[in-house]
Amino acid sequence: MVDIAALARLGGVRKYGIDETLFHFGDPGHEMFIILKGHVGVYINSLDGSPLQVAALKDGDFFGEMSLLENMPRSATISALEDTVCLVIDESNFEQVIAQQPGLAFRIMKGMSNRLRQQNEELSFHKHGSQPQEEESSTGVSRASAPLPLNSDIYPPGHKAYPLIAEATHDTYLFDSETTCPVCEKKFPVKMVRSSKLRLDKIEPDMRQHFHDFEPLWYAVWICPHCYYANFNFEFKQVSDALVKKIMEQGQELKSKIKINFSSPRKIDEVFTSYYMILHTLQAGKVDPTKSAKIWLRLSWLYSDVEDEEMYNYTSEKALEAYSESYFNTRRNTSVEQDQRLTILLGELCLRVDQKEEALKHFRNSIVRKGGNNNLNRQAEDRIHDLREALNEETP
Structure with a gap:
């Protein structure tokens, strides 16, 4: 049994507000955390790229030990489900914590052993040929008149302007925050989703998740208004240093052609632009078929929502092409x-x-x-x- 009160006296305590993200999947890290008070959710990226909660941790639970002991990147995203207090353990206080709580060392080793055993079991069952290496609607949107043709460098032929805007109910699930762009290192405001408030309605056969009175797809992409770097919010910090210059150059070219401005309430046209901006950002390097597949799949869902059958079919074909490339021709650690x-x-x-x-x-x-x-x-x-x-x- 972990003595939470004794651990709290060691210092290194951090407080996190509800829906605040402690770290994202893939982030570098060298600390582990013990929850002194509160609850956190553990999220992995689903096939379409959206965060999928796989566990909830409570008082006395710990996470991040692999980053502390092996300097490994974060294997999941951790977000506070309520106001949470954690003890942060790094190399400077690890020995002191273990000396005071020797049972914690056994729990850490047991947790790591369970994780390795699970991975070995999954690998032993891995299929042959794969290589290890990742009107008002129920979602709260409103319709107006018919779509209009739209031309731009980042949109494919056939894309249009669509009269769909978010309902006021979306505001209940959002809060304002600020982030720093990993490309130009400038700060800008972003919309964050209160994941603790989301209520899952149903899951489609193609893995699309529907939530009551809210559509997370509309807010899943962040775009830096300074350099035009775009990415999923849960992957925003994951950019190679080698691509920074190219992304900056691409952004300069786009600034005279496209204006980045998210309205309140948000418009579906702005949502489409955000996803096509990620595809444009990907062109700065070697395109990852898994990443592009996630984007095309989400675009197909959005075109389904605006009832554009032509573009729905087009993006479905692109998603199939990219997922097939990922499945048959890439190395995957799945x-x-x-x-x-x-x-x-x-x-x-x-x-x-x-x-x-x-x-x-x-x-x-x-x-x-x-x-x-x-x-x-x-x-x-x-x-x-x-x-x-x-x-x-x-x-x-």
Whole structure:
């Protein structure tokens, strides 16, 4: 049992407000944390790139030990679910903490052992061929008149201006904050999502999450107004030093063509611009198909929301192309369950573009009896059953 009161007397205590992020996935770090009071959520990136809560930690729990002991980057994003107080442990006070709480050393070793055992089990079940290496609607938006054609350097042919704006209910789930751009190192204001308030409504077969009265997709991208660097908010700090100059040059070229200005309430046109800006930022280096796949998938969801079938089909094809490239031709450090989700998503994307036989193959490949997720197995089986019936009806 960890003596929380004794630990608090050691100093190094930090306080975090509700919805405040302690660190993001991939961030460098050299500290571990023990929760003295409060709760935090542990988030990983789902297939579409959105944060997915996988655990909640409470008083006495700890996290970040791999960064302290192995100087490894953060393996998840940690966000406060309520006002939280943590003891921060680094090399300067680690020995003192262990001396006062010797049982903590055993808990840390046990936690690391469990993590390594889980990873080894996942690798042993890894599928053959993969290489280890990642009107008013229920979401609160309003419609106006019909879409208008729109031309710009960053949009593909066929993209339009769409009369969709966020409802006032979105404000309940947002708060204002400030961040520093990792490219130009200038500060700018951002909208943060109160993840503790989100209420999941349903999950679509293509893994899209729907929430009551709010659409996180509208606020998932940050754009620096100074240099025009754009990225998902949960990956915003992850930029290579080698790409900084190129991104700055790209931004200068865009400034005379595109104005970055988020309205209140936010407009869907601004949301589309933000996602296409990430695609533009990716052109500064070698394009990662996994990253571009996440963007195209989200764009397809947005085009579905504005009922633009032509652009929905176009972005669905682009998402399928990018996810296929990621699945077949890149090195991935993924678990069995993550591979199941990916193959199910590939099947769903194949269905969108009327590739039923390919979809059937992907759904079959997503069924893993040993080490797989039973819910995903059932989802794949249901899709196979429905697809076989559809194919039989088409057969003369």
